[in-house]
Each structure stands twice: as structure tokens, then as C-alpha cells.
Amino acid sequence: MSIQRRDFLKALGAAGFGTVAALPGCATTGGGAGGKVVVIGGGYGGATAAKYIRMWSDGGVDVTVVEPSPEFISCPLSNLVIGGSKQIGDVTVSYDNLPKRHGVKILRDTATSVDPEKRTVKLASGQELAYDRLILSPGIDFMWDKVPSLNNADAQGKILHAWKAGAQTVALRNQLVAMPDGGVYAISIPVAPYRCPPGPYERACQVAWYFKRAKPKSKVLILDGNGDVTSKGPLFKKAWAEEYKGIVEYRPNHVLTDVDVATRTAKFEVQDSVKADVLNILPPQRAGAIARSAGVVTANDRWCDVDFLTFESVKVKNVHILGDAIQIATGMPKSGHMANQHAKVCAAAVIALLSGQAPNPTPVLSNTCYSFITDREVVHVCSVHQYDKEKKTLLPVAGAGGVSPAANELEGGYAFSWAQNIWADTLA
Amino acid sequence: MRTIPLVLAAAVAALGAAYANAQGSDPNLGRNLAATCANCHGTNGVSVGAVESLAGKPKEEIVRKMQDYKKGTKPATVMTQLAKGYTDEQIELVAAWFAAQKAK
Numbered sequence: 001m002s003i004q005r006r007d008f009l010k011a012l013g014a015a016g017f018g019t020v021a022a023l024p025g026c027a028t029t030g031g032g033a034g035g036k037v038v039v040i041g042g043g044y045g046g047a048t049a050a051k052y053i054r055m056w057s058d059g060g061v062d063v064t065v066v067e068p069s070p071e072f073i074s075c076p077l078s079n080l081v082i083g084g085s086k087q088i089g090d091v092t093v094s095y096d097n098l099p100k101r102h103g104v105k106i107l108r109d110t111a112t113s114v115d116p117e118k119r120t121v122k123l124a125s126g127q128e129l130a131y132d133r134l135i136l137s138p139g140i141d142f143m144w145d146k147v148p149s150l151n152n153a154d155a156q157g158k159i160l161h162a163w164k165a166g167a168q169t170v171a172l173r174n175q176l177v178a179m180p181d182g183g184v185y186a187i188s189i190p191v192a193p194y195r196c197p198p199g200p201y202e203r204a205c206q207v208a209w210y211f212k213r214a215k216p217k218s219k220v221l222i223l224d225g226n227g228d229v230t231s232k233g234p235l236f237k238k239a240w241a242e243e244y245k246g247i248v249e250y251r252p253n254h255v256l257t258d259v260d261v262a263t264r265t266a267k268f269e270v271q272d273s274v275k276a277d278v279l280n281i282l283p284p285q286r287a288g289a290i291a292r293s294a295g296v297v298t299a300n301d302r303w304c305d306v307d308f309l310t311f312e313s314v315k316v317k318n319v320h321i322l323g324d325a326i327q328i329a330t331g332m333p334k335s336g337h338m339a340n341q342h343a344k345v346c347a348a349a350v351i352a353l354l355s356g357q358a359p360n361p362t363p364v365l366s367n368t369c370y371s372f373i374t375d376r377e378v379v380h381v382c383s384v385h386q387y388d389k390e391k392k393t394l395l396p397v398a399g400a401g402g403v404s405p406a407a408n409e410l411e412g413g414y415a416f417s418w419a420q421n422i423w424a425d426t427l428a
Numbered sequence: 429m430r431t432i433p434l435v436l437a438a439a440v441a442a443l444g445a446a447y448a449n450a451q452g453s454d455p456n457l458g459r460n461l462a463a464t465c466a467n468c469h470g471t472n473g474v475s476v477g478a479v480e481s482l483a484g485k486p487k488e489e490i491v492r493k494m495q496d497y498k499k500g501t502k503p504a505t506v507m508t509q510l511a512k513g514y515t516d517e518q519i520e521l522v523a524a525w526f527a528a529q530k531a532k
Binding site: 052055056337340341344345348360361362363364365366368380382383384385386396397399400401402404408410411413414416417418419420421422424425428 | 454456457459460461463464465466467468469470471475476477478479505506509510511512513514518
């Protein structure tokens with residue numbers, strides 16, 4: 001937009017002709033927003049925010065993404081790689097379209113510190129980036145101090161989490177392939193909240209699917225730190241009782257205290273220790289470390305409280321946080337789908353704020369999460385979240401949302417279609 | 429580059445609409461709401477998967493389907509549950525926005 005036009009629009013607004021943004025030509029764009037946005041993290045939250053800020057500002061806002069990984073590897077669907085019905089390449093997507101189609105700048109680097117006063121980010125390479133608005137989508141870090149024997153790289157290479165898709169996903173698959181028939185795979189689940197509530201139970205199903213076909217004398221043990229299955233409980237329990245009868249055993253109230261790496265033994269607060277042939281530990285989690293540097297970790301020393309109109313930190317100005325790193329609102333899962341939805345509310349708000357306008361006062365989020373019971377049968381959970389002006393938070397709409405009546409193949413098809421569309425919506 | 433006379437002409441023509449819409453309401457509401465559908469139906473309603481595209485579908489068709497899902501008279505897996513989360517006004521906004529998008 002030319003300066004003359006901007007001034008003209010201001011004058012028009014001041015003259016009382018209604019909101020300037022309601023004018024045609026601005027109605028589907030950012031209304032001439034400019035400025036510099038730095039996004040840390042190119043996952044479901046960060047990549048979506050970068051794309052939508054460029055798209056909705058008509059390229060007016062300069063966006064740089066800092067992401068160390070050369071490619072995007074999806075956590076959703078990665079349990080199918082562990083079960084063996086998909087390969088890691090099937091859940092890997094290039095970052096190329098973000099610069100090519102949207103003019104997003106991508107730096108393959110790691111953010112090491114944030115100075116919110118000077119509004120700068122330092123990178124591992126030594127480069128410094130200035131921002132008008134900073135978007136942190138750092139995902140999770142593991143709290144290794146809660147599993148002391150795993151607090152070193154050597155142990156972490158033997159007892160895997162595979163809770164960040166990539167090399168660990170492939171390594172866990174390899175451990176299962178190498179395990180002799182008659183062995184035990186055990187998965188330890190931390191007390192909620194953690195990334196992807198139904199994910200551990202889906203993983204148990206996928207490992208059982210593999211065992212049922214390739215290693216029928218083997219067992220899957222679910223050692224849950226929670227008192228019950230945290231998501232889609234009746235649907236998963238039905239699968240374990242029927243499809244995977246005699247393979248899967250569920251044990252609640254198993255709060256992990258440590259492991260013995262050499263003997264692959266999990267130790268618990270109250271319950272007896274469990275030795276496994278393949279031990280899969282999901283440690284307790286918190287917002288990625290860069291959030292700490294930015295000073296936005298405000299909840300329980302773990303998560304970041306945000307203003308749900310903008311996803312701006314409640315504590316640090318001009319810093320927005322998306323995805324698994326935030327202190328969730330009631331009924332809001334830490335999911336990739338949700339991170340993508342956070343990102344769009346944030347993108348619209350950042351463009352508005354950079355243009356000196358108020359953010360949308362009525363944001364809405366939806367969530368749809370598919371879990372694979374077999375290689376093609378799926379169950380879903382979904383919800384819609386509307387902003388409550390009085391409570392100043394996003395709340396699930398009562399009477400909306402729900403789960404599948406039973407696992408089914410129709411939704412298996414929808415789940416693969418969902419993956420294609422959300423990967424494109426985030427990255428293409 | 430757009431010039432002032434062009435904008436002025438457009439602005440004058442749109443003043444009535446702008447006034448009607450001037451209760452602080454955001455002209456991007458439809459766009460923002462439609463973005464909640466994009467994860468399954470594609471960016472701007474253009475699906476790259478098996479789930480149907482919404483871009484360029486007639487507004488009345490989208491509203492009717494959403495209302496049928498909401499009432500439960502049209503069977504579905506997730507849509508009967510998700511449609512109940514949107515107000516009638518939001519459904520109108522979403523449908524109008526998708527109808528105005530280019531189908532690809």
C-alpha cells in the first residue's frame with residue numbers, strides 16, 4: 001500500500017466513516033500491515049503461523065522461521081512407522097514451499113536466547129535477528145531430571161522416547177524388529193498434561209498390531225502414570241480386550257521414578273518394578289527451553305500462559321507462544337491440529353496488531369484427532385472451542401464434539417486425508 | 429500501484445456497506461472462521477485429500493449441509509459433532525466466505 005493511501009484511509013477512519021478495515025481491497029488482506037516477525041520452531045504451530053501471516057498480510061509482513069531440522073517430520077501418523085505399516089518418508093514433508101510460494105525466510109539454525117527488551121533473538125550460528133513480534137512454537141523439552149538415569153546422551157540412545165518424530169521413531173521401530181518373539185514391549189506414560197494425550201495408547205495398538213502378525217507370543221505393557229486412559233478410554237480398552245486380546249495389558253497409576261538402563265527396568269513410586277525387552281519411556285514434559293530464555297514460562301515452571309485472543313504471553317510483550325508449549329485452556333489437547341489452529345488465531349492477531357488494529361474478539365478453534373487402532377481402522381475425538389468474554393478463555397462448546405462410536409475404516413480414509421490437508425495447510 | 433482516486437471511488441461505493449458493518453465487527457471474521465476448517469478441507473477450502481473441497485461451493489448448499497449436520501438429520505462421522513460448535517451466524521459467515529473462493 002502506498003503511503004498516500006495509508007494516510008487517506010486514516011483520514012477516512014478519523015472522519016467517522018466506519019472502520020477503515022471494512023473497505024474493499026482491505027477486506028481480505030492485512031490492511032497494509034508491515035513489520036518483522038521472527039518465528040522460532042517450524043512445527044505445526046510455527047510453520048502455519050509463518051505461512052498465514054505472509055498469506056493474510058499479502059506479503060506485507062516480513063517473516064523469518066528459525067528451525068534446525070532440514071525437513072518437517074510429523075508426529076501424527078508416526079506411530080504407524082513404529083508399527084511398520086508406514087515408513088518415515090511417508091510422514092516427512094519438505095519445507096521448500098514456505099519460501100517458494102509464500103516468501104517465508106527459513107534459517108536452518110537454533111535459537112539460543114531472546115532479549116525481549118531489545119526485541120532480538122540470538123542464534124547458535126552467532127547471527128542476531130530483530131523482531132517487532134516474536135512467535136515461539138518450541139514444542140516440548142523432556143524433564144530428564146525426573147528420570148535421573150536417563151539424564152545422559154548414552155542412556156537416551158538406548159531407552160527411547162520416540163516422542164519427537166525422526167531418528168528416535170526409526171530407532172524404536174528397529175528395536176521392535178530386533179526383539180525376539182515372546183518378548184515384552186513396555187511404554188511408560190507421564191502424568192498429564194503431556195504432548196498428544198491419545199498418542200501413547202495409539203502406539204500400544206500399533207505395536208500390538210505388529211506383534212499380532214509378526215511376533216504373536218510377545219506382549220505390550222502400558223504403564224500409565226495416570227489413574228485411567230486420558231483420551232478415548234472406552235474405545236482403546238475395547239481394542240485391547242478384543243482386537244489385541246492376550247497381547248495388551250493396561251496398568252494405571254504407574255508413576256515413573258527412574259529406570260535401570262542396563263536391565264531395561266522401569267521403577268515406580270508405588271508399584272513393583274517392570275523389566276522389558278523394549279522399554280519406551282515418555283518422560284514428563286515442559287515448554288521448549290527457548291521459552292525459558294524469553295521469560296514466558298509462567299505456569300508450574302513448565303508451560304506458558306497466553307492471552308487467548310492473540311496468543312501473546314501474559315507476561316512478556318510482543319512475544320506469542322503456540323502449540324504444546326502453552327498452558328492449555330480447559331479441554332484443549334496438546335495436539336498438532338490444535339497448534340495449527342492456535343497459529344491462525346495468532347497470525348490474524350499479529351497482523352491486526354502490526355496495523356494498529358484490535359485483534360478479533362471472538363476467536364474459534366476446532367480440534368479433530370484420529371487414532372489408528374489397526375493399520376486402517378481409526379477412532380476420532382473432536383471439539384470446538386469458542387472464546388468466553390467473561391472468563392477470558394477458550395472453552396469447549398457444550399453439546400458439540402465427541403468420539404467415534406467404534407473403530408472403523410471409513411475414518412481411516414479420512415485420517416489419511418486429514419494428514420494430506422494439514423501438512424499442506426501448514427507447509428504448502 | 430493503487431491511486432487515491434481509485435480507492436476513493438471504491439470507498440464511496442462501499443460506504444453504505446461499511447456503515448452497516450461498523451459495529452466494530454471484523455471483516456475478516458468469515459476468513460478466520462473458515463481457517464478452522466482448513467486442517468481437513470484444505471487451505472482456503474481447496475482440499476488436497478479425499479475430503480471434499482469447500483471453495484466455490486454455493487453458500488446455500490454449505491449452510492444447508494451444516495444445518496443438517498447440526499440437527500443430526502444428515503449422518504456423518506465428525507461433522508455432526510463439529511457443526512454443533514458453531515452458531516447459525518458463524519455458519520452463514522463461513523459459507524459466504526467459502527462460496528467466494530476460487531475452486532481449483
